[in-house]
Structure formats: structure tokens, C-alpha cells
Amino acid sequence: MNKDFIRQSVVGLKIVVVMTVMLGVAYPAAVWGVGQVAFHDKANGQIVSQGGKDVGSAIIGQDFKVKDPEWFHGRPSATDYDGLASAPSNLGPSNPDLLKSIKQRQQEIATIEGVDVSEIPADAVTASASGLDPYISPAYAALQVDRVARERGLSVSTVKALVETYTSGRQLGFLGEPKVNVLKLNLALARQ
Incomplete structure (x- = not known):
């Protein structure tokens, strides 16, 4: 394997992990938190x-x-x-x-x-x-x-x-x- 391929794969993997944490954990948690604080009754059905x-x-x-x-x-x-x-x-x-x-x-x-x-x-x-x-x-x-x-x-x-x-x-x-x-x-x- 060539070094560029390995380096690009590692960079791609890092981006996937960072984006998963940001968009799959942090963003939903922030939206949930704002909903609980600002719209508690509506956010809970x-x-x-x-x-x-x-x-x-x-x-x-x-x-x-x-x-x-x-x-x-x-x-x-x-x-x-x-x-x-x-x-x-x-x-x-x-x-x-x-x-x-x-x-x-x-x-x-x-x-x-x-x-x-x-x-x-x-x-x-x-x-x-x-x-x-x-x-x-x-x-x-x-x-x-x-x-x-x-x-x-x-x-x-x-x-x-x-x-x-x-x-x-x-x-x-x-x-x-x-x-x-x-x-x-x-x-x-x-x-x-």
C-alpha cells in the first residue's frame, strides 16, 4: 500500500468520527436541550x-x-x-x-x-x-x-x-x- 492511501484513509476516518460525534451526538443533544428548556410542555408531547x-x-x-x-x-x-x-x-x-x-x-x-x-x-x-x-x-x-x-x-x-x-x-x-x-x-x- 502506498503512504498517500493510508494517510488519506486515516484523515477520512477522523472526519467520519468527528462528524458522527458532532451531527450524531452533539447536535441532537443541543436540540433536545433547547426543547426541554424553551418548550418543555411541547417537547414532551x-x-x-x-x-x-x-x-x-x-x-x-x-x-x-x-x-x-x-x-x-x-x-x-x-x-x-x-x-x-x-x-x-x-x-x-x-x-x-x-x-x-x-x-x-x-x-x-x-x-x-x-x-x-x-x-x-x-x-x-x-x-x-x-x-x-x-x-x-x-x-x-x-x-x-x-x-x-x-x-x-x-x-x-x-x-x-x-x-x-x-x-x-x-x-x-x-x-x-x-x-x-x-x-x-x-x-x-x-x-x-
């Missing part, structure tokens, strides 16, 4: 606690089943709310399986809420891209108010006020749509 007990995450959808009528129900999940499998169904808008599940969800919601299928918002019957969306539209929340009030023995105005409290507007005033955090709304119901 925005865990929601009630009564000293962790009950969920404000940014990950929970499974409030349709068979539990006393709770507000979230969006359907293509992954059954499995955080490790977070993904869409990848079914296109004309896929017969997707259309069948949407029609089934529409009938189920129409029966439970006592409304016509045409009154059901899209987010009530379609899963989000992540399958873990913690929000529903104000329209879907409003559709559920009468049922939740009846099941919990609360006035409709009380439940409507809770929905308004947990409805957030567009980000920066113009991005996205208004939304209701289902977990926070249901926890407020539990405190009533």
Missing part, C-alpha cells in the same frame, strides 16, 4: 393531567367510542389510534372500501345523533392523514351537543359553552380552520 394523573396528550387523538354516548367523539382513525402506526389509510376517494366505511359511519352517526346524513360534517366520517387527529370541527362538536347534554343531564347551553371554550381559531388568524380539542372538552365534561 403536551401531556394532559387531571387530578395528578396523566390522562392523554393534547396533540394525539383518543378513542372516544361511538358506543359511549356521554362523551364527544373524535375523528375516525385509520390506525385505531395506534401511535406507533400513525398513518392514513391510503385509500383513494373512489375506493369501494373507503366509500363503504364512510357510508357505514354516516348511518351510525345519523342514528346516534338523530340527524339526516346530509347534516354530518366530513371530519365525522373520514380519518385524518395521521389517524391521530385530536381535533374535530366546530360543526361536528355542535352536532353532538344535544346528545352529550341529554346523556350527562346537563343543559344544552352549558355544553355549548364548553364547546365554545375549547374551540380554538385559526393559527396566526389565517392558517387552518377553527377546531375543538376533544380530549380537553371531554375532561371539562368530566369535571362538571
